[in-house]
Amino acid sequence: WESVLDVRGFPADSNFFDLGGNSIAAIRLVNRVRDTLGVDYPLVDFFAEATLRAMTAQLVTGDEGPASAAEDSPAEDTAVVDRAPVSDQQARMIAGHHAMPDPAVWNVPTRITFTGALDPAALRSAVSEVIARHDALRTRFVQEDAPDGPWWQEVVAAGPVALPVEDLTALPAGERRPRADALCRADAAVPFELGQALLPRLRLLRVEEDRWELMFVLHHVCADGWSLSLLLAEIAALYTAAASGVPHGLPDPAMQAPGYARWQREHHDPGTEEERAAFCAAYLDGVPSAVPVPTDRPRPQKLSGHGDTVRGVASGEVRAAVEKLAADRHTTPFAVAAAALGVFLTRLSGEEDTLLSVPYANREGTASESLVAMTSTAVMVRVRLDSANLAETCAEL
Helix, strand or coil, rough: CCHHHHHCHHHHHHCCCCCCCCCHHHHHHHHHHHHHCCCCCCHHHHHHHEEEHHHHHHHHHCCCCCCHHHHHHCCCCEEEEEEEEHHHHHHHHHHHHCCCCHHHHHHHEEEEEEEECCCHHHHHHHHHHHHHHHHHEEEEEECCCCCCEEEEEEEEECCCCCEEEEECCCCCHHHHHHHHHHHHHHHCCCCCCCCCCCCEEEEEEEECCCCEEEEEEEHHHCCCCHHHHHHHHHEEEEEHHHHHCCCCCCCCCCCHHHHHHHHHHCCCHHHHHHHHHHHHHHCCCCCCCCCCCCCCCCCCCCEEEEECCCCCCCHHHHHHHHHHHHHHCCHHHHHHHHHHHHHHHHHHHHEEEEEEEEEECCCCCCCHHHCCCCCCEEEEEEEEECCCCCCHHHHHH
16 A cells, blocks of 8 residues: 555555545556456445445455446456347457457436435445346356357346445535545446456445435446436336335336347348448448547657546527427437538538538337447438538538
């Protein structure tokens, strides 16, 4: 601890992050424990109780501690309840995971805020139930005959789910928000191991007497945007039922991730794939693969994985105008926004031909509407300078 933090003489109950540690330092600390003592100390255990006293107790006694299920190494006798080849989307995501210097870029961190009285036991019940309901949240990925063999998805049996709870109300009011932000950033920054069951990484923070925050981190190979909306709605319904002591009444999912992969293989048609490939080749012929947008600093040759989100607010008048244009063109507000982005990039870069990657939910049939899985794909849309106006681009979208 002293060598990693470069701090001396701190109490054993001092929190690692309060002493100046961060997620990178935590990884270094755990690596040194592994190399020196020959013991694996799961990062999620450390984040749940980041004190020297807690780490020492676990290393001495071998107690499992308050680990979230997300980092639990599957035991050799972990029951596998389903096994299937990976889907096309999962295969691409696995390749992307291994290609990135920082695989944590594929994490999907979500912070859910609760205002008012909260029952942590009911919330733990709700999260446990949602994980039990969806195979994708209990799946690990294994490769046969590495490094070139096929990948398989294995669903492990549902088990108890830990929900670490940290009460920050004892801290001075000005320290609670920075502390909560640091803990959530740390949870979001730890990459998942694909060979372990990718259960959500969980943490519940009490930031005020009547304000709680649930950190809920997934790997993108388990879920897409559609899936996340389903999960949030189910957590709300399951929590309400658990807190009220009544059955939740939710129907079982009509499809699971392994079933989707099997369906995809059963409906694979090489002839159709050839037609699609030929169409895409013709459609994309001549379009540059990169847009020379001026940036405030050089783009690195090797991406670091670091990034940020820049948010802006549009006025009600702008929103109304977007919705009117969408209605006039018989399209959606999203198409208008995407078209506007394409036109903006064209004008900014001076490139006469730009390419947008537009996400597509790719949900075919009603059974897929309740599916938690990575099914989304990308549709390429060209924006040409000779037609760089919103009306024509919206029509193309």
